[in-house]
Amino acid sequence: MKLKEIKCKKVIDFLCDNIEIDFDKECCEKIKNHVHECEMCKKYFDTLKITAKCYQNYNVDLSKESHQKLINKLGLEE
C-alpha cells in the first residue's frame, strides 16, 4: 500500500535534502509539526540520520607498517 498523503512525500523529499536541520531553529512550523506527528516521516528521518552516522563512525586505522612504507616511498625521514 502506498502512503496516501501527499504531504509525506513532500516532507520526506525535504528531509532528504536537509538531514542536518535543527527543527527548532531553521524549520518552518508545517514541516516541524508534520515530523512530530507522523510516525512514518519520523522513522524515515531517523534512519536517514543513522545512515550518515554509521558511515561517519566507520574508520580504519593506518598501521605503523603502512605509515613507514609511505615515508620510505616518499624518501622522507621521521
Add this chain to the structure above:
Amino acid sequence: MTEEELIKLSQSGDRKALSELVKKYEKTVYNFAFKICRDKERAEHTMQETFLSMVKSIGQFEGKSKLSTWLYTVITNHCLMAARTGKKHEWNSLDDEIDIFEEKNISSWNVDPEKVFEDNELKEQLDKAISKLPTDYRIVFLLRDVEGLSTAETGEIANLSVPAVKSRLHRARIFLREELNKVLQYEA
C-alpha cells in the same frame, strides 16, 4: 608551526616540514581513500599516489584553497580514474525514481551507530551498500555527509555545480538508506 609555515618551508625544500605535512594528513587521506574504494590495499596505494603527487607539486601550491581540499581532489580524481578503467559497471546512474514511499520501506532499525567500530557484521553491510552506489555519487555523499565539507567545497573537489552536488547527495542518501533498510529494519 602553522600549516602555512610548513607549506612555505616545504616549498623551499625542507624535507622535515614535508614529512610533518604528510603525518598531519596521512590518516585523513587513508581513511577517505578507504571509504571510497572499501579496500585497505587499494586505499594504501591511493594514499601513496596522493602524497607522491603532493611532494611533486608542492612548489606550485598557491594556497588559493586549503591543502586538505587539494588532497581530497587528488584522491577523488585518482578513484574516479580507477573506477573508469575498472571492470565493474560503475557508471550506471541511479534509477530516476526510487520508490521511497512504500510503507513497507519505512521502519525502525536495530542498530547503534556508536558501535560501528566493534560490529563486523554491520561493517560488512555498510561496505556492501555503499559499493552498489556509483563512484561519483559515493564521493559526493562521503565529502558532504561523512567528511562534513560544504556543498561548495564538495562541488569544487568533485568538479560539479552546486545543484549537481545537491541532486547527487539527495539520491545517494535515499539509495543508501534504502539498501540498509533491507538488512537493518525490524518490526517493534
